[in-house]
Amino acid sequence: MKYLFAVTAAILVVVSLGVYYSYPDLHTDRPVIYWVTDNNSARQEQIELFGEWLVENGHVTEDGRPAIELRLEIDPTAGTDASQKKIINGVSGVLGDVIDTGAIRYYVALGLLTDVTEMAQEYGFDFSNTYAAIQPDLLDIQPRIETVTDAEGGEVEQVVGTAERQYAFPCNIWVDMVWVNKDTFARYGMEPPPTRWTIEEFEEIGREFVRRANEGKSRRDVFFVGDEVPLMQLVRTMGSSVFNETLTRPDVNNEIFIGALQRKYRWMYEDHLIPSLAERQSFATSGSARRGGAEQLLVDGNYAMLRRGRYGIINLRRFQDPENPLDLAVVEPPYQEMPTTLTGTRSAGIYTQSESKQDAAKFLAYLASEKYNMQIVRDGDAMPPNPEFAQTEEFLRPPEHPNEWGTHAMFNHGLKNLAVPFERSPFLLHQTVAQRMTEAEDKVLNKLITPEAAAAELQRRLERELERTLEEYPQRRQWHEKLLKDQETIDRLRAEGKKVPLELIQNPYWRAYYQHKGWAE
């Protein structure tokens, strides 16, 4: 038996060595960097273009080949706020060199992302190369602490402001707009909605549409707008935010938040303008919304409109009849107090433990280049990170898709004029806020509690979570207190009817709102 064991051990050693020596890294004379990203068919083309970009920019080996070899490390959850794979590999020190992220702050806190502020200047992927609306999603904000002399002449550390550092650059940017299938409206004898419309108009047109579309049917199978309408979008356009101006306190127990919950319930279960989760699940499409189900329903006429980013066009092109392309339009999401929409980005950062940070920085520079941006323009995978390329003829009027002319420009408009990134408090994890909000919403939609009770409970839960953060990070308390003083100033100025200095406002939503209302100094 022991000989059998010995032989097995020897075979295992040989196989292990074989595997080790078959690693691609051992067979290349060029530095290899790994890009941790999702499983998207466009990645291979993007890798090839990176090689071309390296050659064009003189980053070549002696024999003229690209100086860096880029390889993929697939993470299906790349781009999310808390990817299990990235966290486990990252904190263990074995993550790829370039990592795709959603929101960066959690990953910065975990020590996974490199501060690229200086590298961005050097390699040309600083903020001047992307949309202003998305910049807060690429930044980490920390208190700036300085030693000052107090009244008694002693030296104390004091928060004097904040320091903003860049940690990533966008790969592609999504901005929510509303795709309209004009054919569906025509089918029921209705005009498509205007480019800008109020919530009241949305409800009025929507009720009439679902009445006509589902008349005489035993099962309702046509909805006004497909997929989810985020609660956050409703709250914002109705004139509020999850946090106060300085992000020091959750602010959900108010009439606007409660009104948004009531409205969403009404749209879903009384007016049937948007499908409920069960109704969404019940459409026997082949996949989830991300895989094209919702776009397919827009093409088929089950949804008259679809809330989506520009990336929706990938599936719309796939599902529509090439002989009879859709008559498409894109309009703004309906508004009440302020026309606004949500935005976010899949961005790429450099892993702190990477041994090839300079090479990885070249990849980020490539993301700002024409080569990469035009690939996004052609592919339709959301918005190119560099706004310059959203002005090109190829973006605005894709030659092979004349039915899309006029739609792409709307996303550029949305990103420049409507989009406000998510408000992320430095005193609360965004994923915790999102999870608590979803629970509150679920409870209302399941009729477990009233919207009033849900808002009050959510307020309590978020406040408790905020207090917990301050307990766990006592060094942030001073920063929190300073911001609370700013909040007092804002409240006082507002009460006196005076304008508020914009630098006092940390919440990106309130910054936009104050500017929209003319309340900002």
Add this chain to the structure above:
Amino acid sequence: MASLASKRRNLVVAIGFLLPNILGVLTFVVFPVIFSIFMAFSNWDLKKHNLEVFEPLEFVGLGNFVRLLTEADFLRYFGNTLFLMIAIPFSVAGSLLAAILLSKDTRGGGGRVGVWLLAGTGLVVSVAMLTVLGLGATGMTILLVGVACGVLILGMVGGRTAYRTFFYTPHFVAGVATFLLWKKLYNPTSGPINAALRPVLNAVESTVNALGPGVTMVRWVLLGLVGLLVALALHRVRRWWTEGDLGSGAIVVPVGFLLLPAVLAGFWSYIQAEAIWLGAFVAAVLIVEAVLMVRQKREMMPPSAGEGFGNALMLALALLVLQLILVGLAAVTKSLPAMVADGGLAPPNWLASYHWAKPALMITLIWAAIGSNNMLLYLAALTNIPQDLYEASDIDGAGRFQKFWHVTWPQLAPTTFFIAVMSTIYGLQGGFEMARTMTEGGPAGATTVLSYFIYLEGFETGRLSMAAATGWALFLLVFILTMINWKFGNRYVND
């Protein structure tokens, strides 16, 4: 001396071969377990303690555990875990039933197989014709019937081996894959479960409409049955006590389980009014039986306090399941006319509804557990029951049920207790894959179980110390249950 040298050499060789495994266990099991104890008493947070930042670790004593116990979320998710564990008695009963069925020879003679094959072919042809005639919507239901028919034929041709393989198959399939499949099955419109339920609900609706409000009276019959079951069970418990088969200390827990459904019904708004009568009846029976116990003398020497606990507990658990079903049916019967009037009876939105998500997961759990190792354990235990016990019971004129209750069931007692305790342990630890794959813990946290909560704390918020503390709190619960097993299980086994 040569022998000693040889032994030593063998020992060195043995250790040499074992060392990689021992090192693996030490590194990947023992060390993390010990380290997690340390973490549970610290403030370890990935945001403060990582490769880039490493703030001094602080010892927080029982702080994490105190926070857990005062945290509403933990208690809620613990409640969810316990709720899902209601599936355990059903799955144990299902495993037993499956094992008993699979211990029978199902092979049919040539003629019977032929008849079944003919019937199966007829069914398939009928299905095809119905589909062609435009009744494709019910195709999935018919397909399921066809599959069931196919399974019957399979068993008749292949005998019990075919069934055993068939039943055990889910255990081989990866959890995530089966859970994704179940997600499809639960699809409210296109899923086969609702497709099968729809005609049944339509028939119920027609019946309710035909019978009118009088149908709600059925609830009294059902609640009466609950009362009757409790009365019979208490009578049985008193008889065991009188005959010296049950110790005084072993009465409390089983009786508690017997009374539980009546108590729970009192808190259930759907049937609260009727539950008062049920509660009064059960209380009266309890008082009568207690008085009779006090007045009657034991016929034999009093046994030890814990004597007969296992038997009484099993009776109580079996009746608990039955009572809960009856109480549930009573509540449904009461609400039926109102439900029919309010838009008709619709099949559930299984995973999207707060009230149905947990039962949906429980059904999946039961399905997975019936054909699991529990079934194999029962099969093995069944084959170990001496045949002469059955022969003796035959001579005594015992019927099928009596043979099961007086021979099979007591002989399976050690296995049942082992399965029940192991299932409880797995139940406390499990549910993560289902919650992650099927519902992501929702809706409104309805399916977030403790193991999923550990994941959320560890990775979504980076609070590893809290995740470790939750893990150890879970361990403590499991440990207490194991202690109960040692305390009562061994005694029960030796009954």
